[in-house]
Amino acid sequence: MAQVPQTFFDALAVRAWCGLALEALGRAREEIDAINVYPVADGDTGTNLYLTVESAAAAVEAVFEGHEAGAATGTGTGPTLADAARAMAHGALIGARGNSGTILAQLLRGMAQVLAGDEAAPHADGQGLRQALRHAADSARQAVAHPVEGTVLTVASAAARAAGDAEGDCGSVARAAYEGARVALAETPGRLPVLRRAGVVDAGGRGLVTVLAALVQTFTGETPRIPADPAGQQGGRAPRPLTEPDPGGTPGECADAGAGPGHGAPAGPAFEVIYLLEADDEAVARLRRRLDALGDSLVVVGGDGLWNVHVHVDDAGAAVEAGVEAGRPYRIRITHFGAADVHTTGAERPALLERPRRAVVAVVPGEGLAGLYAEAGATTVLARPGEPPASGELVQAARRSGAREVVLLPNDADLRHTAAAAADQARAEGLRVALIPTRSAVQGIAALAVHEPERRFDEDVVSMTSAAGATRYAEVTVAERQSWTMAGICQAGDVLGLIDGDVAVIGQEVAATASAVLDRMLAAGGEMVTLVVGDDAPETVAAHLEARVREGYLAVDTVVYSGGRQGALLLIGVE
Numbered sequence: 020m021a022q023v024p025q026t027f028f029d030a031l032a033v034r035a036w037c038g039l040a041l042e043a044l045g046r047a048r049e050e051i052d053a054i055n056v057y058p059v060a061d062g063d064t065g066t067n068l069y070l071t072v073e074s075a076a077a078a079v080e081a082v083f084e085g086h087e088a089g090a091a092t093g094t095g096t097g098p099t100l101a102d103a104a105r106a107m108a109h110g111a112l113i114g115a116r117g118n119s120g121t122i123l124a125q126l127l128r129g130m131a132q133v134l135a136g137d138e139a140a141p142h143a144d145g146q147g148l149r150q151a152l153r154h155a156a157d158s159a160r161q162a163v164a165h166p167v168e169g170t171v172l173t174v175a176s177a178a179a180r181a182a183g184d185a186e187g188d189c190g191s192v193a194r195a196a197y198e199g200a201r202v203a204l205a206e207t208p209g210r211l212p213v214l215r216r217a218g219v220v221d222a223g224g225r226g227l228v229t230v231l232a233a234l235v236q237t238f239t240g241e242t243p244r245i246p247a248d249p250a251g252q253q254g255g256r257a258p259r260p261l262t263e264p265d266p267g268g269t270p271g272e273c274a275d276a277g278a279g280p281g282h283g284a285p286a287g288p289a290f291e292v293i294y295l296l297e298a299d300d301e302a303v304a305r306l307r308r309r310l311d312a313l314g315d316s317l318v319v320v321g322g323d324g325l326w327n328v329h330v331h332v333d334d335a336g337a338a339v340e341a342g343v344e345a346g347r348p349y350r351i352r353i354t355h356f357g358a359a360d361v362h363t364t365g366a367e368r369p370a371l372l373e374r375p376r377r378a379v380v381a382v383v384p385g386e387g388l389a390g391l392y393a394e395a396g397a398t399t400v401l402a403r404p405g406e407p408p409a410s411g412e413l414v415q416a417a418r419r420s421g422a423r424e425v426v427l428l429p430n431d432a433d434l435r436h437t438a439a440a441a442a443d444q445a446r447a448e449g450l451r452v453a454l455i456p457t458r459s460a461v462q463g464i465a466a467l468a469v470h471e472p473e474r475r476f477d478e479d480v481v482s483m484t485s486a487a488g489a490t491r492y493a494e495v496t497v498a499e500r501q502s503w504t505m506a507g508i509c510q511a512g513d514v515l516g517l518i519d520g521d522v523a524v525i526g527q528e529v530a531a532t533a534s535a536v537l538d539r540m541l542a543a544g545g546e547m548v549t550l551v552v553g554d555d556a557p558e559t560v561a562a563h564l565e566a567r568v569r570e571g572y573l574a575v576d577t578v579v580y581s582g583g584r585q586g587a588l589l590l591i592g593v594e
Contacts, residue, residue: 025237027142028134028151028189030103032237034083037076037107039233044069047229047245054219057170057211058118058316059291059331059356064222066418067117071124072230074114075107082106100142101135108132112321113295113350116415119223121293121329122171123230125162125320129155145185145192152196153179164307164317169210171223177203178231190238197231197243204228288314288331290393291354292338294401296326298346306345313337331356336390339583343386351386351401353393354419377472377479378420381428381463382408382438385585388460388551395467397428403586407434413441417450424451424476426483428463432520453480458520459492460582461549461592486594490549491540493518495533495556495589514588529556530563533589537564540593541572548577549592556588 025032044051044065051065086098098106108124108131115124133151134143143151156179160166181199185192204224208215232243298306303319303326310317314332321327328348332338335353342348379397383389389399398420400408417425425445429438435456442452453476457463466483474482498513504522509515516524516536523539526532537548548568552561561579568577582590 026188027144028148028238029100029142030083030098032142032189033100033103033107033134034079036234036237037072037079039236040230041069041072041076043229043233044072044226047226051222051225051229054217054225055222056217056219057213057221061356062421063117063419064119064226067115067120068123068223068226068230070116070415071111071114071120075111075124075127077114078106078110079103099138100140101138104131104134109325112325112327115320115327115329116293116419117291118316118318118329119171119226121318121320121327122159122163122223123227124327125159125318126155126175126227128320128322129158132158143189145188148189148192149182149185152182152192155179159320162318162320164311164319165315167211169207169214170221171227173207173210174200174203174221174224174227178227188238190235193231193234193238194243197228197235200224200228200231201243201245288316288333289356290333290335290338291316291329291331291356292335292351293327293329294339294342294348294351296321296328296342296346296348297324298326299324302345306341309341309344310338313341334390335393336387339386339390343584348386349401349403349406351389351399352416352419353389353399353401354416355393355396355398376422377424377426377476378417378422379426379428379467379470380413380416380420381467382413382430382434383460383463384430384587385551385553385583387581387583388585389583391580392463392467396470396472397467402431402434403584407431407437410437410441410444413438414444414448417441417445417452418448422450425453426466426470426480427452427454428457428466428487429454430457430460430463432458451476455480455484455487457487459490459494459590459592460585461492461551461590462487462490464549464551464580465490465592465594489594491519491543491545491593493523493536493540493591493593494587495529495536495591496587529588530560533560533564533591534567537567537591537593538571540591541568541575545572545575545593547592547594548575549590549594550577550579551582551585551590551592552579553582553585553588553590555584560589 048065048069052062055062055064082098082102108128111124111127115121130151133154156175160172166172178196178200182192182196185195204220207221207224236242307319310330314330316331318329330338381392381397382400382402383392384402389401392399398416400412400416402408427438427442438454442454445452466487469482469486494517496515498509498511498515500511502509506522506525509525514526514529514532515522516532524532524535550561565577568575
């Protein structure tokens with residue numbers, strides 16, 4: 020779509036910039052993914068930046084649509100610069116993906132804080148844009164636990180410095196920022212040995228240059244040409260280091276982007292944990308210290324009660340628990356770094372390994388199960404009560420896995436249509452996808468237990484489907500209101516036992532109701548009982564049920580997992 024160059028930075032300019040940046044990142048996504056070697060060589064930086072800007076652009080469009088609807092009825096006018104800038108920042112914050120996407124979200128938030136500073140101002144001029152870029156670079160650097168030079172932070176700081184030296188309107192400032200970023204990008208291999216040895220520039224910095232090129236196009240109508248090989252402009256010689264180091268780092272520094280004391284081994288943490296968090300500033304300060312001790316690549320962005328937390332850790336459950344202690348975490352995503360996802364400290368060269376062939380993407384109802392599934396190698400999407408994931412979140416998880424073959428476990432009968440839509444979209448993108456219609460997380464556990472990625476895809480899917488189908492499932496929960504059920508009328512506060520989705524037992528005590536449910540399930544036979552205990556369940560219920568199985572059913576084993584805040588008091592599986 021043709022864009023009319025904008026003279027000032029107003030709401031229309033924010034809208035145009037987001038749209039142009041999204042288009043540009045869409046074209047460059049695969050190229051950026053291909054050069055992603057730091058801090059983890061997992062080949063997803065371009066995709067993460069695209070998804071982050073996609074969320075920002077959607078939020079801006081929603082603001083315009085709301086104002087256009089009001090104008091149509093004679094009750095509203097167009098959005099202000101403050102409206103559009105805040106929407107852009109909020110959209111990027113809630114949609115941020117990965118390390119670079121999270122940093123980009125903070126860059127956009129930093130710009131928005133300046134652009135929206137004067138509610139009455141209809142637009143910002145060149146001076147306002149200079150200030151916005153400076154504040155963006157500073158706030159992004161502050162959001163990273165241990166800033167490293169030769170990354171997107173270096174590129175952002177260079178853009179801000181160049182913009183600060185520029186004179187003139189928004190077009191002149193944007194062009195100066197782009198040129199400063201482009202030069203700094205070409206020099207990133209000189210600052211980060213892992214980039215130099217791999218023969219690439221920083222992927223996050225490359226993405227930022229693309230976003231700044233879109234800013235130039237917004238104000239001038241011209242699209243700057245981004246060199247295909249910015250690192251090779253100096254005739255193959257090692258790029259000279261920047262002469263002015265930024266605060267927080269020195270040329271050639273090779274600590275990890277978030278490495279705490281004792282971290283930095285080439286193998287690196289096993290999981291990436293990302294979640295949104297509702298918490299106050301004091302709680303977030305404590306959370307930063309806690310997560311910094313747990314892992315590396317720590318980036319916490321946001322403010323005003325809403326934050327986006329990103330960290331690489333070995334103990335995914337501990338990272339989520341830290342968020343629970345700080346406030347209310349949600350939209351939790353835990354990704355297991357496979358063998359092909361090489362975690363680099365900046366000094367070593369990443370091994371040239373193939374992308375993982377197959378991944379399992381699973382929807383899970385609680386943080387405890389998210390950690391369990393992730394430890395088993397699955398990419399998880401968290402579903403909270405009343406907050407089911409959309410098909411787009413499942414597709415994003417499939418992309419994030421980097422695999423060519425994906426097994427999808429919805430783990431909820433109500434998600435079958437959502438999962439089917441996600442599978443269709445992923446197939447349209449070239450992935451081979453199998454949807455196993457698991458109706459409960461305990462069926463997903465059974466399927467994951469027999470998953471063998473080295474087996475032929477069809478054989479693996481058949482085996483996982485058979486294991487899930489052979490697992491009967493139940494849950495114990497509390498009725499929220501009076502209702503008719505298959506077992507009679509229940510009242511609010513009654514304990515309900517559901518078997519295969521239907522209410523089978525109505526009781527007053529959790530342990531007694533769970534025992535009745537378990538007896539009914541084991542009456543048809545079984546060799547293994549799986550119990551997933553929620554945070555709100557009585558502390559003794561698991562031990563009570565284990566003893567009941569041990570005493571009443573010979574040769575039946577029991578395994579117990581903690582499900583965290585999973586909605587149901589108890590999930591039961593019988594195989």
